[in-house]
Amino acid sequence: MIGRLFHASYTVEGTWRLMRRHGWSWQQPVRRAIERDDEAVEVWKKETWPRVRAPRRSSAPGWSSRTKPGSR
Template sequence: MRYAQGGGLTDAGRAARERIRLQAVERFEDGQKNREIAAALRVSERSVERWRRQWRERGEAGVRSKGSPGRPRLSEAQIARLARELERGPLVHGWADQRWTLARIKTLIGRLFHVSYTVEGTWRLLRRHGWSWQQPARRAIERDDQAVEVWKKETWPLVKAPRRSATPGWSSRTKPGSR
């Protein structure tokens, strides 16, 4: 079942749905028809049919709520361990450079805790625990800002192409002087 706002039911909403299903079970036991149950509980007949099938197969436990369908969460101890492992760096964990990407962190979480997250879920997990996106400043250590400024002022004007004139030119279709 999909929900318009992109989320599922809250715990209270899930409990209310479960109460409706349990009322349907009482009506199953009384021998009422699906149409009557659907009208009385203000749900679709298809839902009542599905609940009845689950009730026949597994009894009352078949229609009870299974709880929140949320993704597996890491405990605080696991988050602390993940932080320590991230601080050790990607090289220690087998990557060739010093960049942590979300895909790499997702893989690391899977290796360490045997829990699967999506890349987006990994980002949410990190953000929820105070991590932020950072991009390193890509500057060479050897860079000399003063020398760059001198080059811009002295060398660049000599190297750059001259601007085109504002006068109309001629194209390959017209011959010069034929105007």
């Protein structure tokens, strides 16, 4: 963002020093978003997530080769 706004590049450390020099600090939100609907999140986790997530891989050992064994 600094590069886009001011056409200057800073390292992470340089950015941190610049922020501290101007009295800024790292901040973390104290609370959750007001718009969050906990009931809707729970419904999504129970109904939608199981359909969306990738199926688990079998625990059987796989092949390191991309070709099938014994085929030519």
